[in-house]
Amino acid sequence: MKLIVTIPCYNEEENLEAVIKEVPRSLPGIDVVEVIVIDDGSTDRTIEVAKEAGADHVVPNKENKGLARTFERALWEALQHGADIIVNTDGDNHYDQSRIGDLIKPILEEKAEIVIGSRKNLNTKNKTLNKIGSYVMTSWAGLPKYDVSTGFRAYTKEAAMRLQIYSTHTYVHTTLMSAHDSGLVTVEVPIPDRVVDRPSRLINSIPEHIWKAGWNIVRNIVVFRPMRFFGSFGLIIAIIGAVPLIRFIYFFAIGEGSGHLQSIIIGTMLILLGYINVVLGLLGSSIGWHRKVTEEVLYRLKKAELDK
Ligand SMILES: Nc1nc2c(ncn2[C@@H]2O[C@H](COP(=O)(O)OP(=O)(O)O)[C@@H](O)[C@H]2O)c(=O)[nH]1
Ligand SMILES: [Mg+2]
The missing domain is CATH 1.10.287 (Helix Hairpins)
Incomplete structure (x- = not known):
């Protein structure tokens, strides 16, 4: 059983080393753990830091393609490298990689195809936006009450092959809609998150994010509902x-x-x-x-x- 941890990165030289080093390299029920960093045209030392910190594969995009496209590539790269289970995490050290074992447990027990590392504290600067996003996704789009915007998730190979990304901004909402639509069994595991001080790479400004994420959610509701x-x-x-x-x-x-x-x-x-x-x-x-x-x-x- 091979576990691949994917980390889509855009200018993560500060925190990436800590993230990669925290990934547990031996876990019960897993034979091999590998790390793939997908660099999305970073202008800093992300690629060098990834290599120095021990990433098994560093895959650069030729230019900045955005998180959704990069995540799509991350899944495909992991599948091509023989992943049975894929865990995606962020490069900003927001998530506790030592909890990857808890994240993949429902998959190993064959109780789930996707596991969401649900943040009960939501230590992000954009708490209100996250809550609005969750409300829209669960009430309008008809998803169960998940932490919809967390990136810390585990996917089976089967789920990774089935997921479709109908977005160019963030993948977090569209993947859950796609999973729900494809009948992929999705469960949540509560995992505390950490406070991150650095400015968001995804959100340049709140109005821009509301526009992009809002449009992304509306489009996905139109596609799926x-x-x-x-x-x-x-x-x-x-x-x-x-x-x-x-x-x-x-x-x-x-x-x-x-x-x-x-x-x-x-x-x-x-x-x-x-x-x-x-x-x-x-x-x-x-x-x-x-x-x-x-x-x-x-x-x-x-x-x-x-x-x-
Ligand atoms: N590939 C890629 N990754 C990005 C981009 N923007 C953000 N990320 C990565 O996506 C993850 C989440 O971004 P982050 O800035 O933490 O978003 P936030 O926590 O929602 O504010 C991090 O690993 C970032 O490096 C982007 O344009 N391209
Ligand atoms: Mg973050």
Whole structure:
């Protein structure tokens, strides 16, 4: 059983050594532990620090591609290096690598395909944003109440082959939606996190992050929950539109139909708008079925390539 720890990094020269050195190199139920650092076009000494600290593989991106694309590459690199289990962690020492054993336990016990290292204290500077993100993902997107924005997670090989990243900013939300959609068994393990002082590499400014992460969440809800996104909105609009229309029909029935033009116009417009949205929801669901077929094809291609 081979465990590969992946660390996507952007300018992590300060903390990367501590992270790599804290990764346990022997764990019960695991034969080999390897570390892969994916450097995303860092302008500092991240690559040198990774090598000096004992990373088994250092994979550089030719330019900064962002965390989502880099994480996608991390999974593929780990699979190509023969990982049975992949643990992803951050390069900023936010997570306690000595807890990797606890993180992979549900996988070794065959109780889970994805394990989320859930931060109960959430020692991040963007606590409120994280909470809003969690609320949207669990209430609107219909995910169980996970710590949705943690990067400290374990994946089986199977899960890593199935996950799709529908994002260019961060992978944390889209992977959970994809896992839920693919029926991958996901559990949480509470793992305390550490306070990090250095400025976030992912978040340049709060408004920019709200825009990027918000857009990413909305797009994923559209991809994975089209009926919920369009259909429920359409139904509500149509019900609101029915009120003035029923009012008009009532007046019409008692012989006082004239003079209610506004009710007809507003009612008809809202019902049409509602109808269009329900149709969009249905179309989205149909596209979703095609997406699932494409994902299955991609999964089998990856499996065939790795089996070779
Ligand atoms: N590959 C890549 N990694 C990034 C990028 N931005 C952040 N990271 C890495 O993703 C992880 C999380 O970033 P971090 O700055 O800690 O985000 P925060 O904790 O959410 O503020 C760290 O390991 C970073 O080095 C990026 O543009 N590309
Ligand atoms: Mg961090």
